Amino acid sequence: MSTAEQATEGASVDAQRAALGAEALRRGWDCEVVADEGFSAKDLRRPGLASALERLDSGGADALLAVRLDRVSRSVADFAGLLARAKKRSWRIVLLSPNLDTEDPAGKFTAHVLAAAAEYERDLIGARTREGMAQRRAEGVHVGRPRSVPLNVVERIVLDRANGSTLKQIAQRLTDEGVPTARGGVCWSLSSVQGILNSTAGRRVAGPHA
Structure with a gap:
């Protein structure tokens, strides 16, 4: 057998x-x-x-x-x-x-x-998986492979921070302008801004401004 x-x-x-x-x-x-x-x-x-x-x-x-x-x-x-x-x-x-x-x-x-x-x-x-993904899309959250923040956004965040803007101020401006986060959402938090500043790209851009 x-x-x-x-x-x-x-x-x-x-x-x-x-x-x-x-x-x-x-x-x-x-x-x-x-x-x-x-x-x-x-x-x-x-x-x-x-x-x-x-x-x-x-x-x-x-x-x-x-x-x-x-x-x-x-x-x-x-x-x-x-x-x-x-x-x-x-x-x-x-x-x-x-x-x-x-x-x-x-x-x-x-x-x-x-x-x-x-x-x-x-x-x-x-079916439950599809419903969950649809709900996340409706909430403005990217579903799929992780996204990265465009370099111009990274440069903007670093420059704003170097010019004295607080994390809260930077997050609020990005949210108001509808700039997508790294995960595809539309709501920036203090931690998401800090994450960009601490990222490899952020540290590289910050070099001249440090």
Whole structure:
């Protein structure tokens, strides 16, 4: 038989290997572990899984054993395809948690339910992430790779400070004029102004004014 596993929350690869090996021993199966460390189960295009499926399809193994369903797939459509493939090629999917075997009807039904739940959870997390990013954009906060303040703004801040302006005065003027901060926001704070003055660019510009 072949096994599929992935690094997962709360369970190391070694722990998963041990659990799979123990189950294989209990069932009297020969076990070959195939690991896809660092790959997401939302995509079936994983080298370890592809190798295991090829062996299963060719008759070189009888079952795909995994710790949990979401270690195999988090997509209802993908998992349904795997079930159809397993039936056509005469191999099965066996999970440790919950304990089920797709060779029996109850196990097959439960596996479909778990796949749907995994896909729902992934979609829900994605939706919440998108909502959070949209909210930050609405608040005028840059979302994405960090921005840097243009050199002319750095020079202005350094010069204003050298001419006696306080951090509060500099921050207020920049905010009033709508000058973007390093993070893409529109509200300058004392710490953001101080951050520019302490930055590499700020110290370099301040050289002649120090």
